[in-house]
Amino acid sequence: MPGGLCWAVLLWAVGGLTSAQPAAEEEIIQNLMLLPRKVKLTWQSPTNITDATCAISQVGNFVTEDQPRKDTNLYYCIFENHRLCKGANFTVSVTTRQRSFTKQLFFNNKGREGSAAEDFTCVVYDIKFLNCSWTVGRKAPEDVQYHLYSQASRTDEERECLQYRDNACGIHVGCHYSNLSFFKRYNYFYVNGSSKEAEIQFYDTTSTMLDQIERYNPPRNIEVNCSKSNCLIQWEKTVTTLNPQSHEVAYQLDIQKKGGDIIPQIQRDGESQGTFYHFPSYDERADYSLRIRVGNLRRPDVLWGPWSEPTKFGSGKQAGSPWLVWVPVVFGSLVFALGNLCLWKRFLGTQKFFPRIPRIKDNLNDFPFQSNQIIWEEFKQSPEQCEIESIRSVGE
Structure with missing residues (x-):
């Protein structure tokens, strides 16, 4: 057999084997x-x-x-x-x-790039409610409409949202769940879209744990008991959906001193369930405002709940400024000194303009002995011894 023919037969055999590989797979x-x-x-x-x-x-x-x-x-x-x-x-x-x-x-996620829902997030609040929200894709067409589905597990049937929230253009951008009974600890969410202009990409999530997205309510029954140097702050333990363990909850205290800086404090749950805090830097003459919120530590970034209503404590009788004390004292001292100076000057002026007149010494009256005084009555004459002169008046 010629050499060229042998090579052709060999290549045909190899080609037949390689082409048979995909068929076998x-x-x-x-x-x-x-x-x-x-x-x-x-x-x-x-x-x-x-x-x-x-x-x-x-x-x-x-x-x-x-x-x-x-x-x-x-x-x-x-x-x-x-x-x-x-x-x-x-x-x-x-x-x-x-x-x-x-x-x-x-x-591949088919559809226009950038048309899928963005910034998807869900939060459980008030123990029994769930809100999910998202934003319209940056390159989504104007007639886009989104729909949200949830699954308790990958094998469960999907449930579509029944209470959508729309934006000003009528596009679904959120969903409210008033019943969490059909949710389990692990849940999956899926948002797809529809449009007459273009195909819309979908958005899906990994497993979402309800206890990781729960936003806790602020504590109730906050009490503050203070002595002269410190305060004991107590509150009621927060009620949660799944009753997390103590090390998964944190309390943040916002203490503001009137006219001063904010004094942030963070108190984690401890053996006593973290329902108290000792505030050492207390000034009983100051006025304080206290707020407390609860954080969920089951996620990498702490999910903080809303602040409680402000609680006031402290007497509010601030110590007066040193100027307020010294100014009246100095002013009063100046007034007293000026008053004395005026009186002193007045006395000197009186002596200058009205000097004392020298008085002649009366040897009789100023003499210390009164026994040698003569009674004037002894030298008076009786009426009989006086000559009486008669005066007659003659008319013309």
């Missing part, structure tokens, strides 16, 4: 499909499989592997705590008695 791993809402990967295999593995890989995440489960002739894997809005790559590997086979499936 198609026979072992058939109907590979993904249910995005449940993150469930399914496939079928007509032959007996000795070993199988399914895996998911996403940008920025490690590869997660799982052992498939079988339902009659259907194999499936459920990736509970994974979200698909950013896309994912799935891989199925099976082994038979002859060899191993691998098949991949790529999933």
